[in-house]
Amino acid sequence: MNYEEAELITQKILRKEGVSRDEKLQELCEYMEIEFSLYDWVGFYFAAESDTVLYLGPFAGEPTDHTVIPFGKGICGQVAVSGKTFVVDDVNAQDNYIACSIDVRSEIVVPIFVNGKNIGQIDIDSxxxxxxxxxxxxxxEKVAEEVALLF
Known part of the structure; x- marks a missing residue:
């Protein structure tokens, strides 16, 4: 995959006029899931203002039962607390992993910041x-910066 080209396409998707934020994010998920051969599930989780939980937003891939994730639980919940990108090379080696599918072997979760606040994350399973x-x-991380501009 050509990452420079993917960045340009990402910007094009996220800067479309007359399209809702969720529609842009859905299109971005579908693009990444199709174009990146190792990205088998691509989705967004967003934090609630008054709660310490993440809620599933737009995604592409198999449906998941994990539509609400408490802060601290699983990789996504850990990133909600730490605010740092987390790459898991082998999900079976993680004690605090929430299995979304028996086929998942690795995961990356990247936080999204708006005005210094972690408002959500990009979650990708492989x-x-x-x-x-x-x-x-x-x-x-560049995609997360672009997504933050939508908020």
Whole structure:
């Protein structure tokens, strides 16, 4: 995958006029799930203002039962607390992992900040162990910055 090209396409999707934020995020999820062969599930979780839970937003991939995740629980919940990107090369080696699918082998979760506040995250699962490298981290952190501009 050409990450520079993916960044341009991401910007194009997120800067469309006359399209709702959720529609843009849904299109972005579908784009990444199709174009990145190791991205088997791509979704967004957003924090509630008055609650310490994450709620599932737009996603692409198999449906998940994990539509609400408490802060601190699972990889997404840990990122909600730490505010730092978390790459898991082998989900089976994680004690605090929430299995969304028996096929998932690795995961990356990238926080989204608006005015210094962690408002949500990009969550990507792969059926391949060690699927995410430094280029994925840099790309997804740029995507998170672009998504933050929608809020």
């Amino acid at each position: 059926h391949t162990a060690e699927a995410f490298g430094d280029e994925d981290v840099l790309f997804l």
